Amino acid sequence: MIKSILSYEFLSSAIRVTVPIILSALAALVQRKANILCICNESIMLFAALGGVVASAWTNSLFLGFIGGIVAGELIALIFSYFVLKLDTDPMLIALALNIFGSGGTIFLLFLITGDKGSSISLASKVFPIINIPLIEDIPVLGKILSGHNLMVYVSAATLVVVAWLVNKSRLGLRIRAVGENPEAAKSVGIKVSRYRLIAMLIGGFIASLGGMYMSMGYLTCFSRDMVMGRSFIGIAAQNLGAGNPWITAIASLVFGVFQAVANTAQSFRMPAHLANMVPYIVTLLGLIAMGVYAGRNEKNRIKKTVEANVQNKSNAEKYDRRNTNSNE
Amino acid sequence: MRLNEKKRGQASIEREFGVYRTAISIAAALAVTFVLIFAISDDPSGDLVAFLFGPFQSLYRFSNVIEKVIPLLFTGTAVCLMFRGGQANLSAESAFYIGALTSSAVATIDGIPAPLHFILCALAGGAVGAFVCWISAFLGVKFGVMVLVASMMVNYIVQLCGQYILIYHMADPTAGYVASLPYAASAKLPIMFAGTKVHYGLVIGILVIVAVSVVMHRTRLGFNLRTIGDNPNFARLCGINIGGTAIAIQLLGGAIAGLGGCCETLGMNTRFLYERLTNHGWDGIMLAVIAGNDPRKLPLAALFLAYIRTGADILNRTSNMPVEVVKIIQAVIIAMICAKGLLSRLEHKAVIKNAAKDELTAKTEAAK
Numbered sequence: 001m002i003k004s005i006l007s008y009e010f011l012s013s014a015i016r017v018t019v020p021i022i023l024s025a026l027a028a029l030v031q032r033k034a035n036i037l038c039i040c041n042e043s044i045m046l047f048a049a050l051g052g053v054v055a056s057a058w059t060n061s062l063f064l065g066f067i068g069g070i071v072a073g074e075l076i077a078l079i080f081s082y083f084v085l086k087l088d089t090d091p092m093l094i095a096l097a098l099n100i101f102g103s104g105g106t107i108f109l110l111f112l113i114t115g116d117k118g119s120s121i122s123l124a125s126k127v128f129p130i131i132n133i134p135l136i137e138d139i140p141v142l143g144k145i146l147s148g149h150n151l152m153v154y155v156s157a158a159t160l161v162v163v164a165w166l167v168n169k170s171r172l173g174l175r176i177r178a179v180g181e182n183p184e185a186a187k188s189v190g191i192k193v194s195r196y197r198l199i200a201m202l203i204g205g206f207i208a209s210l211g212g213m214y215m216s217m218g219y220l221t222c223f224s225r226d227m228v229m230g231r232s233f234i235g236i237a238a239q240n241l242g243a244g245n246p247w248i249t250a251i252a253s254l255v256f257g258v259f260q261a262v263a264n265t266a267q268s269f270r271m272p273a274h275l276a277n278m279v280p281y282i283v284t285l286l287g288l289i290a291m292g293v294y295a296g297r298n299e300k301n302r303i304k305k306t307v308e309a310n311v312q313n314k315s316n317a318e319k320y321d322r323r324n325t326n327s328n329e
Numbered sequence: 330m331r332l333n334e335k336k337r338g339q340a341s342i343e344r345e346f347g348v349y350r351t352a353i354s355i356a357a358a359l360a361v362t363f364v365l366i367f368a369i370s371d372d373p374s375g376d377l378v379a380f381l382f383g384p385f386q387s388l389y390r391f392s393n394v395i396e397k398v399i400p401l402l403f404t405g406t407a408v409c410l411m412f413r414g415g416q417a418n419l420s421a422e423s424a425f426y427i428g429a430l431t432s433s434a435v436a437t438i439d440g441i442p443a444p445l446h447f448i449l450c451a452l453a454g455g456a457v458g459a460f461v462c463w464i465s466a467f468l469g470v471k472f473g474v475m476v477l478v479a480s481m482m483v484n485y486i487v488q489l490c491g492q493y494i495l496i497y498h499m500a501d502p503t504a505g506y507v508a509s510l511p512y513a514a515s516a517k518l519p520i521m522f523a524g525t526k527v528h529y530g531l532v533i534g535i536l537v538i539v540a541v542s543v544v545m546h547r548t549r550l551g552f553n554l555r556t557i558g559d560n561p562n563f564a565r566l567c568g569i570n571i572g573g574t575a576i577a578i579q580l581l582g583g584a585i586a587g588l589g590g591c592c593e594t595l596g597m598n599t600r601f602l603y604e605r606l607t608n609h610g611w612d613g614i615m616l617a618v619i620a621g622n623d624p625r626k627l628p629l630a631a632l633f634l635a636y637i638r639t640g641a642d643i644l645n646r647t648s649n650m651p652v653e654v655v656k657i658i659q660a661v662i663i664a665m666i667c668a669k670g671l672l673s674r675l676e677h678k679a680v681i682k683n684a685a686k687d688e689l690t691a692k693t694e695a696a697k
C-alpha cells in the first residue's frame with residue numbers, strides 16, 4: 001500500500017480529489033473577505049452539479065451545460081444574498097434552509113427529469129475534456145503528475161491565481177475587504193456595502209459552481225444524490241486554516257485532498273470503505289484543532305508582548321519623568 | 330411604571346409580527362407545494378385533497394402522524410436547547426442515529442428483565458448521543474474551532490462509523506437485508522393504543538419537553554444559557570461561565586437526541602435498520618426555528634411537520650410526487666420565518682404608532 005501511495009498515480013489522484021475542496025475553499029475565502037459566512041456552498045455545488053448535467057444533456061453542448069451549471073449555482077447564491085442583504089436574515093439559518101433545499105430539491109428535480117432518485121446515469125450528459133499539456137507531457141516524472149488531467153483541474157489552478165490577485169491586488173478586492181473589515185468606514189467613503197457583499201457572494205457562487213460541476217462532469221460522469229458529501233465544509237475548514245491567505249488555503253486543501261486520496265487507495269487494499277472514508281473528515285477536525293492551538297499560542301504571545309511593551313513603556317516613561325524632574329532641579 | 334407598560338407594548342407588537350411571519354411562511358410553503366402539485370401531478374385536485382386532508386381519512390393514517398411526532402419531540406427539544414444558548418451544533422442528527430444504533434446493540438442482548446432492559450438501552454443511547462455532541466462542543470470551547478463546521482464533520486464521521494459497525498459487527502446474515510439481530514422482547518417500548526404503532530416514546534418525549542422547559546426557564550443553567558444566547562459579551566461581563574454552560578447544554582442536547590433515537594427504533598422497529606442518517610436532526614432545526622427555540626411551542630410545530638410529511642407520504646404512494654417535496658417545504662418555512670426584514674416596515678410603523686399613542690396619553694395625563 002505504501003508503494004502505491006508513493007507512485008505518480010497517487011499524486012495525480014490527489015490532485016483530482018483536491019479540485020472540489022480547493023474551489024469551495026476559494027469560494028469561502030472570497031465570501032469571508034466580505035465577512036459573510038456562507039455555509040450553503042454545499043447547496044450551490046449540488047445545484048451546479050445537477051444544472052450542468054441536465055443542461056449539457058438537453059442542449060448536447062458542453063458550453064451550454066457549463067452555463068446551465070453556473071446559472072443553477074448562482075441562483076442559490078442570489079437567494080442567499082437576497083435573504084441576508086435585503087431581508088436581514090440570520091446567514092446561518094438561511095444557509096441551513098438552502099442546504100435542506102439543495103439536498104431535497106436536487107433529488108426532486110432529478111426524479112422529475114429522469115424518473116430515478118439515485119443518479120442521472122440515464123442522461124447523456126457531457127464531461128469536461130482531458131487536457132494533455134504539449135511540452136510538460138514529455139517530461140518523465142512531472143509529465144505524469146501534471147499533465148493529462150481534466151480541464152477543471154487547470155481551471156482550479158487558474159482560479160487560485162485569479163483569486164489571489166483579485167483579493168490582494170485589485171481595486172474590487174480592496175473594496176470587498178474594506179466592506180468586510182469595517183462596513184461603517186467603507187460606507188463613510190462612499191462604498192456601497194450591500195453591493196460589494198453581493199458581488200463577493202456572486203464571485204464565491206461562481207467558484208463554488210465550478211467545483212460542483214467538476215463533481216458531476218469530471219470527477220464522476222453523472223450526478224448522484226448528495227454527491228458533494230460535505231466537501232464545502234472541508235473547504236470552509238481549509239479556508240479557516242489559510243486564515244484568508246489564498247496560497248495557504250490552497251496548501252491546506254491539498255493536504256485534505258491527499259488524505260482523501262489515501263482513503264481512496266486504502267479502500268483498494270481491502271480496508272473497509274466506511275473506515276477509509278472517515279479519514280478526510282477526521283483530518284479536517286485535526287486541522288481545525290491545530291489551527292486553534294496555533295491561534296491560541298499566538299494570542300498568548302501577543303498578550304505577553306503587549307504586557308512587556310507596556311512595562312517597557314512605563315519604565316521608559318518613569319525614566320523620562322525622572323530625567324525631567326532632574327533637569328528641573 | 331410608564332416605561333414598563335411601553336416596553337410591554339413593543340414586545341407584544343414584536344410577538345404579534347412573529348405570529349404573522351410564521352403564518353405567512355406557512356402560507357408561502359403551502360403555495361409552493363400547490364404550484365408544484367399543479368405543475369407535476371396528473372390529477373392535481375385529487376392530489377391536493379390527498380395532501381391536505383389525507384392524514385384525516387382514516388384512523389390508521391392519523392396514527393401515522395402521531396408516530397412521526399414522537400422522534401421530532403426529542404430532536405426538536407435538543408436543537409432548541411443548543412440554539413437558544415447560541416451553540417450552532419448540528420450533531421443532533423448524528424446523535425439521534427448513533428443513539429439508535431447503541432441502544433439497539435444493548436437491546437439485542439437476551440435475558441435482562443423488562444423495565445430494566447429498556448432503561449439500560451436508553452442510558453446507552455443517551456450517553457453516546459451526549460458524547461457525539463460533546464466532541465464539537467469541546468473543540469469549540471477548548472480550541473476555538475467553529476462548532477458548526479466541526480459538528481458537520483462529526484456527522485459524517487459518525488454516519489460512516491455507524492454504517493461500519495452495522496455492516497461488519499451487528500448485521501444479521503440471516504435477515505436477508507442489512508439489519509441487526511432482532512431486539513429482545515424485554516427491550517421493546519410497549520404500544521400505547523392497540524391497532525396503531527403509537528408507543529410510549531410519546532410520553533417520554535413530552536416528559537423531556539416539560540423537563541427542558543423547566544430547565545430553560547426556572548434554573549440557573551437556563552438563565553445562563555438564555556443570557557449567552559441573547560448576548561455572549563454581556564454574559565461574559567456578568568461572569569457567567571460561558572464554556573461550561575456551552576458544554577453542559579450540548580451534552581444535554583446530545584443526550585436528548587440519543588434518547589430520541591433509542592425510543593424511535595425500540596418503539597417502531599424490531600431490528601436496527603437505519604443505513605444512513607435519518608434526517609430527524611435537520612427536522613429538529615426546522616421545528617426549533619418555528620417554535621422560536623421555545624420547547625413549549627414544539628409539540629404544535631412537530632404536529633404540523635408530521636402532518637405534512639404524512640400527507641407527502643400519501644402523495645408519494647398514490648401519485649408521481651416525490652416525497653422530497655417536504656424538504657422544499659421545510660426550506661421555504663425556515664427561510665421565511667427567519668427573514669426578519671419581512672414586514673419590518675409594517676412592524677416599524679406599528680411600533681411608532683404605539684409609541685405616539687403612549688406619548689399622547691402621557692401628555693393628557695400630565696395636562697390633568
